[in-house]
Amino acid sequence: MNTKYLALCCTLGLVAGAACGKKDDAQKNAAPPATPVSVVAARTTDAVYYDEFPATAVALNSVELRAQVTGFVTALLFKEGDLVPKGKALYEIDKRQYEAAYQQALANLGSARASAQNATVNQARYQRLLQQDAVARQLAENATTTAATAGSQVAAAQAAVNIARTNLSFATITAPFAGRIGISQVRLGTQVSAGTTVLNTISSETPIGVDFVVTETDIPRFTALQNQAGGVGDSTIRFVLPSGQPYGQPGKIRAIDRGVNAQTGTITVRVEFANPQRVLKDGLSGVIKVLNKQSGNRLVIPYKAIVEQMGENFVYVAAGDSAKQRKVQLGPRLVDQVVILKGIAAGDKIVTEGVQKLRDGGKIQVSAPGAAVAAPAGGPGGAPAAK
Secondary structure, eight states, X not given: OHHHHHHHHHHHHHHHXXXXXXXXXXXXXXXXXOEEEEEEEOEEEEEOOEEEEEEEEEESSEEEEEOSSOEEEEXXXXXXXXEEOTTOEEEEEOOHHHHHHHHHHHHHHHHHHHHHHHHHHHHHHHHHHHHTTOSOHHHHHHHHHXXXXXXXXXXXXXXXXXXXHHHHHHTEEEOSSSEEEOOOSOOTTOEEOTTTOEEEEEEOOSSEEEEEEEEGGGHHHXXXXXXXXXXXXXXXXXXXXXXXXXXXXXXXXXXXXXXXXXXXXXXXXXXXXXXXXXXXOTTOEEEEEEEOTTXXXXXXXXXXXXXXETTEEEEEEXXXXXXXXXXXXXXXXXXXXXXXXXXXXXXXXXXXXXXXXXOTTOBEEEEOTTOOOOOOTTOOSSOOOOO
């Protein structure tokens, strides 16, 4: 009796074990559940975007005012920070010694002219006497030499007058061009030295330049812009102020530097802007924005749809109930959108939510855009894509 009972128990155990094994195999062979995703159709739109370059405003005319004669500052004839017209007197250096030197040079010139006139008269007299054979030829020749020497002395005296007049004029420093003058580096009574002491700096403000550097590969692009309608001058080139506000005037390329920096492989480009309100100041930093030549009717998708793997970019395209991975070439980013240059076509359904749970060929369940995407019970439907 016991033997029959044990045999029955063993038989029931084997049947139950076989049933459990079949159940486990069925679970293993079952297809993974679909991943809930949201999709958006790739679309074409007018995509206008700019390349950005750090830039610095520079005065097109700027000069350090230096004393050209030595002396003490006796007058400041301007208000610091003001706009001054060309030729306006700005500084005066004690000119008494230069006025005296000028007057002395004039007196020397008068004396030299008188001596020259006398020598000319004597020369003429001796020439007449020589013709009458009433004087030795040597005396006549000496008179001619004396007249020539006196003429040279007049020229030397005239040069001295010119030098003295120039030094006297240097005692008054004037504005070489119209511009804004800065804060004076010297005060009344300061002793200045010729050619070394910086008095002030004056710079023009309108128009004003903005310098930025580009790589040597961009030289043909900016050369073409420079040759285009006199350097462009429309919305192709814009300047953004340090506050982030766009500057209201258009820019045009004024110059491209003569050569490439051999160490950095870059070249400087200068853009000219009108500056009627004097908003741009010499040395102001900002950003130059240059219209990208690829702007136009472009294919765009949400940036969040992009998946990066091993330095390459991919998107998932919904194809029926599965997602296909596509390699794409990105263009510029436009806020929350990105331009796609290659890899997909307009109308393709691009997965925007749930991409972290997808793999190529994985099953998907499309939900409305913006709906919450939750992992189904039992785990995700595939290995997560690398970011």
